[in-house]
Each structure stands twice: as structure tokens, then as C-alpha cells.
Amino acid sequence: MKYIIGFFFIGAITFAQTDTIHLLDEVKLYGNFSPQINSGYQVQILSDSIINNHQQSLGNLLQNQANLYFKQNGNRMVSSISLRGSGASHTGVYWNGIAINSSLDGQTDFNTFSANGYNQIEIRKGGGGILFGSGAVGGAINLRDKIIFKDKFQTQINLGLASYDTQKGLVRSQYSNQKIYAKIVVEGNKSANDYPYLGTDIVNENGAFKNYHIKSVLGYKINQNNQLQFFATLSDNDRNLSRTLTSPSNSKLTNWQNRVLLNWKNFGQAYNSSLKVAYLDEEYNYYSNKESSDYTFGKSKNIILKYDFKYFISSHISLHSGIENKYSTANGSSLLDKYRNDFEAYALLHQNPIEKLQYNISVRKGFSSVYKIPLIYAADLKYQLSSGLNIKANFSTNYRLPTYNDLFWNPGGNPDLLAENSKSGELGLGYYQNKLSINLTSYITKSKNLIQWRPETPTYWKPINIQDVMSYGLEFEFKTQQNFGKHMLELQSQYAYTVSKDNVLDKQLIYVPYHKATASLNYTYKDFTVNFNEQYNGKVFTTTSNTQTVNAYWLTNLEIYKSFLKQQLTVGVLVNNLFNTAYQSVSYRPMPNRNFEFNINYKF
Amino acid sequence: MKQFKLLTVLFLVAVLTYSCAEDDSPQLPKGDYEKGYFITNEGPFQNGSGTISFVDETGNVAQSIFKSVNHKDLGSVVQSMALHDDFAYIVVNNFHKVEVANRYTMKSIATIEGDDIKNPRHFVAIGNTGYISNWGDAGDATDDYIAVVDLATNTVTKKIPVGEGPEDMLVDGNKIYVNLQGGWSQNNKVVVIDTSSNTVASTLEVGDVPNSIVKDASGTIWVLCGGKPSFSGTETNGKLAQIENETVTMLDFGTAKHPNHLTLDGSNLYYDLNGKVFAMSTTATELPTAEVSGLDGSYYSLKANDGKLYATNAGDFQSEGSLKVYDLSDNSLKETVVTGLIPGSVVFQ
Numbered sequence: 039m040k041y042i043i044g045f046f047f048i049g050a051i052t053f054a055q056t057d058t059i060h061l062l063d064e065v066k067l068y069g070n071f072s073p074q075i076n077s078g079y080q081v082q083i084l085s086d087s088i089i090n091n092h093q094q095s096l097g098n099l100l101q102n103q104a105n106l107y108f109k110q111n112g113n114r115m116v117s118s119i120s121l122r123g124s125g126a127s128h129t130g131v132y133w134n135g136i137a138i139n140s141s142l143d144g145q146t147d148f149n150t151f152s153a154n155g156y157n158q159i160e161i162r163k164g165g166g167g168i169l170f171g172s173g174a175v176g177g178a179i180n181l182r183d184k185i186i187f188k189d190k191f192q193t194q195i196n197l198g199l200a201s202y203d204t205q206k207g208l209v210r211s212q213y214s215n216q217k218i219y220a221k222i223v224v225e226g227n228k229s230a231n232d233y234p235y236l237g238t239d240i241v242n243e244n245g246a247f248k249n250y251h252i253k254s255v256l257g258y259k260i261n262q263n264n265q266l267q268f269f270a271t272l273s274d275n276d277r278n279l280s281r282t283l284t285s286p287s288n289s290k291l292t293n294w295q296n297r298v299l300l301n302w303k304n305f306g307q308a309y310n311s312s313l314k315v316a317y318l319d320e321e322y323n324y325y326s327n328k329e330s331s332d333y334t335f336g337k338s339k340n341i342i343l344k345y346d347f348k349y350f351i352s353s354h355i356s357l358h359s360g361i362e363n364k365y366s367t368a369n370g371s372s373l374l375d376k377y378r379n380d381f382e383a384y385a386l387l388h389q390n391p392i393e394k395l396q397y398n399i400s401v402r403k404g405f406s407s408v409y410k411i412p413l414i415y416a417a418d419l420k421y422q423l424s425s426g427l428n429i430k431a432n433f434s435t436n437y438r439l440p441t442y443n444d445l446f447w448n449p450g451g452n453p454d455l456l457a458e459n460s461k462s463g464e465l466g467l468g469y470y471q472n473k474l475s476i477n478l479t480s481y482i483t484k485s486k487n488l489i490q491w492r493p494e495t496p497t498y499w500k501p502i503n504i505q506d507v508m509s510y511g512l513e514f515e516f517k518t519q520q521n522f523g524k525h526m527l528e529l530q531s532q533y534a535y536t537v538s539k540d541n542v543l544d545k546q547l548i549y550v551p552y553h554k555a556t557a558s559l560n561y562t563y564k565d566f567t568v569n570f571n572e573q574y575n576g577k578v579f580t581t582t583s584n585t586q587t588v589n590a591y592w593l594t595n596l597e598i599y600k601s602f603l604k605q606q607l608t609v610g611v612l613v614n615n616l617f618n619t620a621y622q623s624v625s626y627r628p629m630p631n632r633n634f635e636f637n638i639n640y641k642f
Numbered sequence: 643m644k645q646f647k648l649l650t651v652l653f654l655v656a657v658l659t660y661s662c663a664e665d666d667s668p669q670l671p672k673g674d675y676e677k678g679y680f681i682t683n684e685g686p687f688q689n690g691s692g693t694i695s696f697v698d699e700t701g702n703v704a705q706s707i708f709k710s711v712n713h714k715d716l717g718s719v720v721q722s723m724a725l726h727d728d729f730a731y732i733v734v735n736n737f738h739k740v741e742v743a744n745r746y747t748m749k750s751i752a753t754i755e756g757d758d759i760k761n762p763r764h765f766v767a768i769g770n771t772g773y774i775s776n777w778g779d780a781g782d783a784t785d786d787y788i789a790v791v792d793l794a795t796n797t798v799t800k801k802i803p804v805g806e807g808p809e810d811m812l813v814d815g816n817k818i819y820v821n822l823q824g825g826w827s828q829n830n831k832v833v834v835i836d837t838s839s840n841t842v843a844s845t846l847e848v849g850d851v852p853n854s855i856v857k858d859a860s861g862t863i864w865v866l867c868g869g870k871p872s873f874s875g876t877e878t879n880g881k882l883a884q885i886e887n888e889t890v891t892m893l894d895f896g897t898a899k900h901p902n903h904l905t906l907d908g909s910n911l912y913y914d915l916n917g918k919v920f921a922m923s924t925t926a927t928e929l930p931t932a933e934v935s936g937l938d939g940s941y942y943s944l945k946a947n948d949g950k951l952y953a954t955n956a957g958d959f960q961s962e963g964s965l966k967v968y969d970l971s972d973n974s975l976k977e978t979v980v981t982g983l984i985p986g987s988v989v990f991q
Binding site: 286450585 | 685873
């Protein structure tokens with residue numbers, strides 16, 4: 039508690055200063071995450087400098103920087119998100135605008151994704167079914183590579199050595215001129231991950247992992263009106279699945295993902311369009327005994343064709359529309375060989391009739407070879423109450439389609455499943471000044487027909503459309519930056535209060551914390567930076583009867599960086615879990631004790 | 643500190659010796675759990691611990707008794723528990739161990755573990771020898787075995803290899819009958835172990851997936867076979883096998899019927915099928931056609947004892963389960979008890 043009070047205290051002091059500075063949000067958005075067509079929503083941007091100052095998993099980055107809650111099965115093990123009290127498959131994850139949640143289980147394991155190499159990560163909270171399709175109920179996260187045609191040739195090498203025999207290496211090279219853009223990022227991580235469980239004599243046995251990721255981006259400016267973009271990523275994760283306090287483990291999980299995307303952008307006087315073709319390939323192998331050659335697997339291949347068209351009728355009215363077709367196949371040890379085809383179309387009308395007001399109304403409808411996709415609609419608005427003070431509101435209906443596992447798992451898979459559906463409303467107040475921003479948002483979501491696996495007999499389970507959930511909450515965001523000569527101080531803090539209840543049981547869902555807060559204090563003096571990050575994770579229930587919990591915890595991370603040679607060389611020391619707190623994300627799975635990382639970043 | 647402990651022990655020994663010497667003194671209670679029954683709760687598969695609940699004569703329920711006595715968790719997936727002599731043998735599947743505790747106090751005494759205990763399922767004993775059915779590596783169909791344990795030292799002295807998925811066991815004189823249920827797969831055998839040589843004496847073929855085994859008063863052994871489920875690709879019928887002098891005769895349940903949880907009360911066999919409980923006399927020659935009304939439910943285990951039927955329900959598997967106790971004289975519900983997570987069996991003192 040004392041740390042948080044400290045932060046708000048420091049915040050209050052900085053708030054009292056009245057120098058003129060500007061906040062970091064100058065980055066321009068585009069596409070379906072653009073603020074223009076998300077008038078009534080909160081969109082948070084993580085910039086290149088935050089993403090890439092050291093190597094970390096996407097899950098760790100979002101947990102530290104965006105106050106998002108993750109349920110981690112132990113350090114670097116399977117990590118799933120719960121955004122606004124929603125389930126693990128209710129946050130849409132996008133890669134340059136293409137949905138990449140697994141076709142098998144509808145989720146993203148945030149520890150198999152590297153955050154590094156992206157230029158920007160966009161987080162849009164709230165229902166986003168119209169623009170983002172199935173699964174964007176709690177929110178949507180986009181990993182974005184930005185292609186900018188200007189003369190630049192830079193290579194960056196990042197090396198990290200950390201506790202538990204952890205080694206990290208990354209090379210990022212970018213070449214661009216007025217016509218061509220090329221970027222390649224190659225990254226590898228390896229760790230024994232054998233940290234001690236505080237307060238016991240057990241260490242995190244069987245926790246070793248290694249992974250590598252290759253990302254490449256190519257851009258070609260054909261002319262003023264046409265651009266070709268190509269994106270590809272390959273990622274290979276090999277993890278032993280660590281033990282728990284009460285059971286040893288000898289199992290292993292490997293995940294392999296390959297994604298390719300070709301995008302043709304065409305701009306006209308009053309329109310712009312984008313035609314995307316993407317191929318996504320995913321596979322996992324699970325070894326119940328890592329020494330055995332026996333494993334179970336699942337894999338899917340997806341071909342996505344997506345066309346977005348934006349037409350600017352006047353300077354005040356624009357029409358945004360798109361169609362998307364996804365063809366996918368899947369098979370696996372417990373999956374029958376199946377395919378499905380989903381076609382969806384959306385339209386959105388944007389208008390700002392007066393300077394102070396902008397709004398959007400939108401609709402989406404889909405057709406599938408396997409189930410019925412509901413018609414959904416939404417409206418949102420932003421109204422400027424006075425200078426620096428605005429009000430945002432939105433209403434949306436959303437859905438999530440059953441996944442391959444839900445439909446075709448053997449045993450239990452239920453081909454008669456319906457799409458889940460939900461309704462969301464949100465009201466927010468924002469205050470912006472050049473040195474300060476404050477946001478306060480409240481929301482409510484009612485979800486129906488949520489798919490749950492229930493025991494059909496004691497021997498096998500079957501998914502059914504059964505659960506109704508009501509979620510509501512408050513989010514608070516505070517951000518300020520102050521300069522004192524060459525000293526710069528930045529403070530960001532976020533707090534979320536989340537209630538998410540099963541309507542039948544009238545109990546909070548398991549692994550949804552009522553309280554979650556993050557505060558980050560960044561101090562910069564010339565070539566020297568100190569970042570102090572504090573997190574609070576409220577208690578979560580582990581039984582649906584809310585009788586058992588994982589305790590709340592505070593977590594403090596400290597990062598210190600010093601640059602040399604005109605910023606070319608940066609040396610960093612990171613201390614995670616500074617106060618050596620014993621904590622768990624999932625019950626009986628202790629997380630690491632105090633640990634260190636030494637990091638060198640060299641650019642030329 | 644050590645000296646103090648030693649003194650305490652010496653004092654206690656003195657007191658106990660003294661009390662034992664007094665022949666006419668009243669019988670001291672052996673422990674808090676002397677009279678009543680236990681419920682074993684599997685607990686969450688990995689991220690937690692199984693527990694033992696205890697219901698005393700007056701119906702009072704104590705949860706997590708092993709932990710409250712010993713201040714440690716049993717470990718992940720408490721599969722079963724058996725009582726023998728003064729001891730309780732608690733089989734912890736995913737932790738690959740068997741905890742040995744005093745059956746009256748639950749005080750932990752020893753742990754049977756090591757490389758020779760791998761995915762243990764059930765425990766039975768004859769005299770000073772214990773037998774633990776082990777799957778071995780769950781993904782390996784050929785490494786399953788019965789571990790033979792010297793109960794004086796609680797160490798494994800021999801491994802008797804058997805076919806895939808040894809599960810429930812039954813002691814019959816100096817023989818042990820072992821259901822080869824099949825583990826994650828399906829099997830259709832009952833193995834008979836000769837405990838004088840600790841070798842497999844014979845292997846009997848029964849129906850697919852033998853899931854429970856009982857012996858009636860006349861010495862007939864009954865094995866309920868669930869049949870292969872539809873998801874196996876080759877669904878087979880459930881069967882009730884009757885073993886007399888190692889000769890098997892079977893009754894067929896018919897298409898797509900998969901009975902489970904055979905238990906015996908006096909001369910009546912009970913089992914469940916599709917959410918209904920059926921009763922059959924041990925002298926009957928045909929399967930019953932109608933269920934016993936009043937006993938319906940989706941049960942995770944069934945155990946008859948002394949005119950009552952104890953039926954557990956695991957609910958949503960993510961919260962406390964429940965136990966229903968029925969009086970079998972009129973099939974009325976006598977009691978409902980809240981259990982731990984995933985109540986897998988009821989064990990009587």
C-alpha cells in the first residue's frame with residue numbers, strides 16, 4: 039500500500055508544477071484502431087521506446103505497462119488474458135490488423151509472443167465486434183509494424199543476461215528510403231527458469247524454455263497512390279511445463295506459428311482502401327513425458343482475405359466498410375479433420391456534424407459454413423464539453439464464434455453450438471492538458487450463451503451455451519510529465535475495478551481480480567533513466583463458489599539505463615520483484631523471487 | 643530445544659506405558675477420526691491439492707483434515723484411500739506417492755514414493771504387504787505394474803508388470819484381483835495375482851473397461867465393465883461379469899449403455915447408469931430393467947455401507963462437491979454433506 043500512496047503523492051507534486059510540456063501521445067493511428075472511428079472508446083498506445091527497451095514477452099509488457107490482467111501458469115508458462123472481466127478468448131489479438139487468436143481454442147498465449155520489434159501496440163478496451171469480428175468482447179490488442187518511407191539505415195543489437203541462466207539476444211535491422219522499406223528482427227531467448235519457490239525448499243523444476251522469433255517487413259511505394267506491404271513472422275516456442283507446489287511435472291509444450299500477410303494500399307482523393315491476403319499457420323505439440331517421443335497435437339491453417347474501403351463523402355462524413363473471408367482447416371490428435379468458412383461484412387458511418395461532436399454508427403453481419411453468425415450493431419460518440427474535457431460513450435453488441443475445439447473435439451465437441459453474444463455500454467470522461475491526462479471510464483457488459491465445458495458424464499465433458507455473465511467496472515488512468523531543466527519525470531498510473539459475475543451462481547468468475555493497479559515512474563536525466571514500476575494484483579477466486587483464493591500481491595520492478603556514445607550504446611540493469619515478494623498468479627504455482635537482468639543495447 | 647523435545651517424548655512414552663499398564667482403565671480414544679467416515683477429494687488437477695474430509699458419528703464435517711493435522715498439503719489428485727491395520731494409505735496420483743498416516747489421528751507417518759511409484763491409483767494390503775496399482779507413464783501402454791510394498795519399511799520390494807491401466811483391486815484370500823480398466827485408453831482384463839509368489843497367476847477376459855469390483859457373501863466376484871465409450875470410435879456395450887473359480891460369465895447391458903460404480907450392500911448390488919441408480923440381487927440372473935426411484939443423480943462415486951448408499955457429486959469440478967446419504971430401506975435422502983473439490987470416494991472407519 040505504501041508504494042501506491044507514494045506514487046500518488048509524487049503525482050500530486052508533479053501535477054502542481056506548471057511547465058509546458060507535451061505528453062507522448064503524438065503517434066498517429068490508422069486503420070481500424072484509429073481514434074477517428076473509435077471516437078467513443080479508450081485506445082491506449084504503447085510506443086516503440088516502451089516496447090523495445092529490453093526483450094520481454096508480450097504478456098509481461100502488457101501487464102507492466104497497460105494494467106492488463108494475465109493468468110499465468112507459472113513464470114513464462116501458458117498465459118491468458120482477462121480484459122474487463124471477460125474470458126481468455128474474449129480479447130481479440132491482431133497482428134497488423136489480422137486476427138491471430140488461435141483457431142483451435144480462440145485464445146492467445148501471451149507468453150508465446152515476443153513484444154519486440156513492433157513499432158506500436160494498440161489497446162482498445164470495450165466491445166469491438168464490428169471492426170474486429172469474433173471474440174473482441176473485452177477488447178482488442180493490435181501488434182503493429184509501421185512502414186515509413188524515409189531515409190534510414192539502422193541496426194540494433196540487444197543482449198540480455200539474467201537470473202536463472204537466462205540469455206536473450208536480438209538483432210533488428212532496418213533499411214528504408216523514399217520508395218523502399220525493409221525491416222528484419224531476429225530474436226532468441228533461453229532460460230533454465232529454475233527459480234526457488236520462496237518459503238519452501240522447492241525450485242521451479244521442469245520450467246526451462248527456449249524460443250526464437252523472426253519478423254520481417256517489406257514496403258514498396260509504387261507511387262503516391264499505391265503501396266505494397268509484406269509482413270511475415272515465424273515463431274517457435276519450446277517449453278517444459280513447470281511443476282507446482284503439489285505436483286512434479288515432466289511434460290513439455292511446443293508451439294509453432296507462422297504468419298504471412300500481403301497488403302495493397304490504395305489511396306485516392308476521397309478514399310483509401312486496403313486489400314489484405316494472409317496465411318496463418320499454428321501448431322502445438324504436447325508431450326506428457328518430455329523424454330518420450332509420444333505427443334498429442336493440434337494444428338490449423340487459415341487463409342484470410344480482407345478488403346477495407348474508406349470513402350470520405352465530405353470533410354465531416356465518411357463511410358468505412360469492409361469484407362472478410364476466412365477459410366480454415368484444423369486437425370489434431372483429438373480433432374476430427376475439419377474445415378470451415380466464415381464470411382463477414384461491416385459498414386461504419388462516421389460523422390462530426392459540429393466541431394465538438396463526432397459519432398459513429400456501425401453494423402456487421404457474417405455467414406458461416408458451420409453455425410449462424412448474429413447481426414451486430416454499435417454506436418459511439420465523443421463530445422467536447424469544454425477545452426480539454428470530453429465525454430465518450432458507446433454501445434455495442436458483440437459475439438464470439440465457437441472454436442474448432444468447441445465444435446469438433448473428440449470426445450465432447452458439440453457441432454450444435456451457437457455463437458456467444460454480448461451487449462456492452464460504456465461512459466467515460468477524459469481530461470487532457472499538455473502536461474496531464476486523466477481518464478475515468480465505467481462500463482457494463484452482459485454476455486449470454488457463453489460456451490462452457492461441463493461434465494456430460496464423469497468421463498467426458500461437453501461444451502454447451504450455458505453461462506450468462508454480467509460484468510461491470512471502473513477504470514482510472516492518470517498520466518503526467520514534468521521537466522525541471524534537464525530532469526524529466528513521468529508518472530503513469532492506472533487502476534481497474536472489475537466485477538464479473540456468473541448470473542446463476544451470483545459469484546465472481548474465477549481468476550478475475552476485483553482490483554488491479556499499475557503505477558510507473560520514469561525519471562530521465564541526460565543519458566540516465568530510472569524506471570520504477572509498481573503493480574497491485576487483487577485477490578482472485580479459484581473456485582466457482584468463491585471459497586478459495588490466490589492472495590493479492592504487490593510487485594515492484596526497477597529498471598536503470600545509462601546511454602553512452604551519443605545514445606548509441608545503452609546499458610541497463612533490471613531488478614524484477616525488487617522486494618522479493620512471494621506471489622502466485624495461479625494457485626500453487628509460485629512466481630519468481632527477486633531476479634536481475636543485465637542488458638546491452640547497441641545501435642549503429 | 644532438542645533436549646526439550648526429547649524430554650517431552652520421554653514423558654509421553656512414560657505416560658502411555660503407564661496408561662497401558664493399567665488394565666482396568668477406560669479405553670482411551672484413539673484419535674479424532676476413530677468413528678465415522680472419510681471422503682477423499684481429488685482436488686484440482688494440477689494447481690492445488692486433494693484433501694480428506696471426515697464426517698463423524700453425529701454428522702459433523704471436518705474438511706482438509708490431513709492438512710489441519712500435519713500442516714502440509716497432500717498433493718495433486720488424491721485418487722483413493724485404504725485403511726489397513728492402524729494406518730491410512732492415501733494414494734496421491736499426480737504427486738506419484740502414497741502417504742501413510744495413522745488412521746485415527748491422521749498424523750503423517752511415512753511416504754511411499756520414489757521411482758517405483760508412478761501414477762499410483764489404488765492400495766490394498768494383506769498382512770504386512772501392500773499392493774499399489776500404478777499406471778506408470780500414462781502415455782505408455784506397456785509399463786503398468788503393481789508395486790509390492792513392505793509395510794514395515796514402506797518401501798517397494800517388487801514390481802509385478804501387468805497390462806494397461808490397473809485400477810481397482812480386491813483381496814480374495816491370498817489372491818488379489820486387479821481390474822485392468824485401461825488408463826487413458828480402454829482394456830478388458832482382470833488380472834489375478836498370487837500373493838504367495840507375487841506373480842500373475844492368471845488373466846481373465848471380461849467386458850471392456852472394468853471399472854469396479856466387489857465380492858459377495860458367497861464368494862462370487864462381480865466386475866462391472868463400462869464398455870468402450872462412443873468417442874473411442876468402437877463403442878461397446880457395458881457388461882456385468884461374474885467370476886466364480888476364475889470362470890467368467892457376463893450379462894450384457896445392451897447398446898450404448900455404460901454403467902459405473904458397482905457397490906454391494908448385503909445381498910444387493912448397486913450401480914449407476916445414465917443418472918439413475920439400479921439395484922440387483924446377487925442371486926438374480928438378469929439385469930434389472932427399472933431404476934431404484936429416489937436415488938437419481940449424476941454421481942462421481944457410489945459406495946453402499948450398512949444399509950446406506952453414499953453418493954458423491956463433483957458439481958462443476960471447480961468448487962466444493964457434495965455427498966448424499968440415502969437410507970436403502972426406503973431410499974430416502976438422510977443427509978447432504980458438503981465435501982472438498984471433486985469427491986472421489988467414501989471410506990469407512
